[in-house]
Amino acid sequence: MTAAVPWRDRDRLAPLLESWLAGVRGRQLYRTVVGPGWVRLHLVGDDRPALMLTMLPGAVMIAPLAGTLPGPLHASLTPTTGDPLVELLRDATLTGGGLLADDLVVELDLDTGGGRRRLRQQLFGSRGGLTLLDADHRVLYTAFGSPHPCLVAPGPARATPPAPAAAEEVDAWAAAGLHRLVRQREIALAEALGRAATRARDAAGRLVTNLARDLDRADGGEARRRDAETLAAYLHTVARGQASVTLTDPRDGTERTIQLDPALAPHANLERLFKQARKGERGREVVAGRLADARAQLAAAEALVGDLAPLIAGPDQADGDTTGAALDRLAALQAFRRAHPDVLSERRTTGVQAPDEPARPFRRYRIDDAWEVWVGRSSEENDQLTHRASHPRDLWLHAQGVGGSHVIIRTGGRPDQVPRAVLERAAALAALHSKARHSALVPVIYTERRYVRKPRRAPAGTAVCLQEKNLFAEPGVHRGVEPA
Numbered sequence: 001m002t003a004a005v006p007w008r009d010r011d012r013l014a015p016l017l018e019s020w021l022a023g024v025r026g027r028q029l030y031r032t033v034v035g036p037g038w039v040r041l042h043l044v045g046d047d048r049p050a051l052m053l054t055m056l057p058g059a060v061m062i063a064p065l066a067g068t069l070p071g072p073l074h075a076s077l078t079p080t081t082g083d084p085l086v087e088l089l090r091d092a093t094l095t096g097g098g099l100l101a102d103d104l105v106v107e108l109d110l111d112t113g114g115g116r117r118r119l120r121q122q123l124f125g126s127r128g129g130l131t132l133l134d135a136d137h138r139v140l141y142t143a144f145g146s147p148h149p150c151l152v153a154p155g156p157a158r159a160t161p162p163a164p165a166a167a168e169e170v171d172a173w174a175a176a177g178l179h180r181l182v183r184q185r186e187i188a189l190a191e192a193l194g195r196a197a198t199r200a201r202d203a204a205g206r207l208v209t210n211l212a213r214d215l216d217r218a219d220g221g222e223a224r225r226r227d228a229e230t231l232a233a234y235l236h237t238v239a240r241g242q243a244s245v246t247l248t249d250p251r252d253g254t255e256r257t258i259q260l261d262p263a264l265a266p267h268a269n270l271e272r273l274f275k276q277a278r279k280g281e282r283g284r285e286v287v288a289g290r291l292a293d294a295r296a297q298l299a300a301a302e303a304l305v306g307d308l309a310p311l312i313a314g315p316d317q318a319d320g321d322t323t324g325a326a327l328d329r330l331a332a333l334q335a336f337r338r339a340h341p342d343v344l345s346e347r348r349t350t351g352v353q354a355p356d357e358p359a360r361p362f363r364r365y366r367i368d369d370a371w372e373v374w375v376g377r378s379s380e381e382n383d384q385l386t387h388r389a390s391h392p393r394d395l396w397l398h399a400q401g402v403g404g405s406h407v408i409i410r411t412g413g414r415p416d417q418v419p420r421a422v423l424e425r426a427a428a429l430a431a432l433h434s435k436a437r438h439s440a441l442v443p444v445i446y447t448e449r450r451y452v453r454k455p456r457r458a459p460a461g462t463a464v465c466l467q468e469k470n471l472f473a474e475p476g477v478h479r480g481v482e483p484a
Contacts, residue, residue, distance in 0.1 A: 005176055005180065006176065007061040008123065010099060014098070015162045015165040016165045016170055017097065017106065019167070019169070019170050020051075020064050020170055021097050023049070024043050026093065026095065027043040027045060028094075029044075029090075029091070029092045029093070030044050032086050033079050034079060034083040035080050036080060038056065038077060039053045039054075039085065039130065041089075041094075047066060048066050048067045048068075050065055051065075052065040052177060052181065053130060054128075055127050055128040055129060055130060055144075056184050057188075058180075058184045058187065059181055060125065060126070061123065061177055061180060063178065063181070064174045065178055065181075070327050072185075072330040073178075073182050076189065076334070082378070084432075085141050088114070088117070089110065089112065089117075089119075090112070090113075091113060092112040093111045094108060095109045096108075096109040100120075100159065101157040101158060101159045102157075103150040103156070104124045105123065105151065105156075106120065107119070107120050113438055114437075114438040115135050116135040117134055117135070118132070118133045122148050129142075129143060129147050130143035131147050131151040134476060138479075139483075146483060178323055179322075182330060183321075185330055186329050186333065190311070190313070193312075193333060194308060196343045197304045197305045197308050197343055200343070201298070201302055204294060204298035204300075205298055207294040207298075208291065211287060211291040211294050215288060221276065221278065221281040221283075224273055224280055226249060227258045227273050228270060228274045230250065230258065231245070231258055233250045235267065240264075240265050242260055243259070244260055245260065246258075308336060311332050361384060364483070364484040365477070366481070366482050367426065368480050371409060371410070371418065371422045372409075373407060373426050373429060373481075374407070374410070375406075375430075375433050378461075382405065382406040382460070383461060386449065386463060389408075390410075390449045391412075391413060392449055392450035393448055394410055395409040395418060395423065395446055395448060395449070396446065396447055396465075397409070397444055398434075398444065399431050399435075399444055400442075400445045400470060402435045404431075404433055404435060405434065407426055407429055409422065409426050415448055425478045427444040427446065427471055428473040428474055429481070430444050431475035432476055436475070439475065441472045441473070441474060443471075443472055444471055444473050446470070447465050447467060447468040451468070452464070
């Protein structure tokens with residue numbers, strides 16, 4: 001499939017999207033599944049329609065993937081637990097959509113319990129992008145911390161809807177999307193396994209080299225034992241207080257200069273030399289044992305790299321490649337990973353993080369390009385944010401009476417300098433990242449972080465305020481608030 005794909009060509013994508021929307025317009029979303037770099041929208045209906053939106057390296061695309069995904073592909077797409085987009089689109093109805101007039105951006109219209117919303121997907125760039133806007137063009141959700149301006153612009157016109165494409169063209173679009181997604185998952189897993197196996201082989205090789213060098217340098221205590229045996233033969237001639245003596249080795253008649261501890265008696269120096277000899281012998285045995293283990297590890301790692309090589313097809317697969325063949329290769333790679341669970345260890349992942357999105361704790365925003373706001377993404381992050389990462393004089397906010405994120409305004413030790421408008425917009429973030437996000441107004445408490453305590457043995461994320469104030473906030477990302 002080397003021909004230009006429809007999601008990169010406006011003229012091809014527009015009629016395909018219009019044809020698909022014609023069949024599902026007015027249907028309710030019964031399920032939204034979100035994973036690292038992808039979103040799948042499931043709509044009601046006996047034909048089980050679904051729309052896959054992906055922001056993955058090599059697969060920035062949109063395609064109608066209906067029904068159940070093939071087993072290996074389904075296994076490679078691990079959903080993210082607790083993603084806010086799931087709640088934001090709960091029970092939404094798809095009312096329309098199309099392409100923006102001036103950009104390769106898909107916009108879907110949705111009616112939700114919280115009002116009208118627009119889901120936009122960017123189909124250009126190495127990773128694309130995704131945002132959810134409300135009726136007032138406020139950003140409710142963004143897949144990445146710094147969305148492209150086309151995803152947040154308040155009013156770009158939508159292109160005139162073209163004539164719908166034929167059904168067989170929509171089927172070809174779905175087939176192309178399925179093939180591209182399977183290949184992306186295959187290549188991503190193959191590269192991750194290859195890097196991990198190569199890393200293990202190289203680490204084992206370095207260990208073998210270092211231990212072999214250590215073994216060559218180790219004398220096994222032989223010199224100390226020869227010194228001890230020589231001193232034992234002439235012990236009666238050695239006086240206390242000598243720092244060294246030169247004696248004739250009874251084995252070969254050579255002279256040996258032996259270093260002594262002048263504070264010890266001659267027999268104590270003899271015991272010290274024999275002890276050093278025994279320690280050297282044991283050390284050599286330990287190094288030799290470790291070297292044997294390291295060589296076994298190296299052999300196993302080299303065998304692993306060799307076993308993996310035939311399973312990796314590479315990114316430049318032949319033109320005649322089929323989706324079935326790609327699925328078979330993906331399944332083989334997944335079986336290899338299951339057979340060698342330690343290969344990826346803690347680095348195991350089914351998604352690929354964009355290189356310009358380094359992992360860091362907390363959601364982060366900037367208000368008026370001056371005030372930094374941190375938002376916890378889980379109970380554990382709430383604990384870390386409140387009790388370890390923040391300053392005692394930072395301002396702490398939380399939606400009152402409901403579960404939600406802890407929110408910190410970084411004050412630089414001067415909470416009195418935070419403007420009321422900044423506090424209100426941070427409160428709107430606290431309301432947005434809470435279970436009351438669908439309410440028109442949400443009560444939010446705030447205080448200096450030094451007045452927040454975690455009760456002994458309380459679950460992660462639990463907090464009690466010793467003193468607090470409150471205000472009401474409209475959930476959302478208001479003007480002047482930008483993801484950082």
